[in-house]
Amino acid sequence: MNFNNLDQLYRSVIMDHYKNPRNKGVLDNGSMTVDMxxxxxxxxxxLTFDIEDxxxxxxxxxxxxxxxxxxxxxxxxEAVKGHSLGEAMQMSQEFTKMMLxxxxxxxxxxxxxxxLQGVSQFPARIKCATLAWKALEKGTVEKEGKSEGTTEED
Incomplete structure (x- = not known):
């Protein structure tokens, strides 16, 4: 597959997730909530998560x-479901490396x-791509019972 076809495929994947978001909503009984x-x-x-053990x-x-x-x-x-918080943190670290x-x-x-790999070529958009991942990291670090709060990304 040439670069233009791959770029078009990635754009269509991004737009599909934007127009048809997976897991949109709030978990009423979530054990971790993070605003960013x-x-x-x-x-x-x-973000709201149901975390058990x-x-x-x-x-x-x-x-x-x-x-x-x-x-x-x-x-x-989608990616973090079924994984431990530690595995989710590792995913976040790898995603951040990709963005950088x-x-x-x-x-x-x-x-x-x-x-989303192509976003790394546009420094002004990296914070857009990493926002949810930074919120995941923040919630994981603060996780002790129920964590709630609003933070602005630097």
Missing amino acids: NNPTCGDRIR GIINDAKFEGEGCSISMSSASMMT GEDYEITEEMGDIEA
Whole structure:
């Protein structure tokens, strides 16, 4: 597949997640809730997770933002389900490496995430792509019972 076809495929994957988001909504009985904003462009997101014995059983998001931030949140919630918080953190670290143009390892279980790789060429959009992942990291670090709060990404 040539570069133009691959680029078009990735764009269609991103737009599919934006127009048909997976896991959109709120878990009423979630064990972890995290709110985060990107003041640079106005993106905002709320993540809710159902975590039992350190395993993410369910993940949902709601928010407003550009196609990059919302599709990334959709992809992230799909990727982390069924994984431990530690595994989710590792996924987040690999995703961040990809966004920064560093060597990274995206596994098949991370789903469509690699479709966002092209965002790394646009520094102003990296915060859009990483917003949900940074919220996941924040919630994981703060996880002690129920964690709630609103944060702006630096």
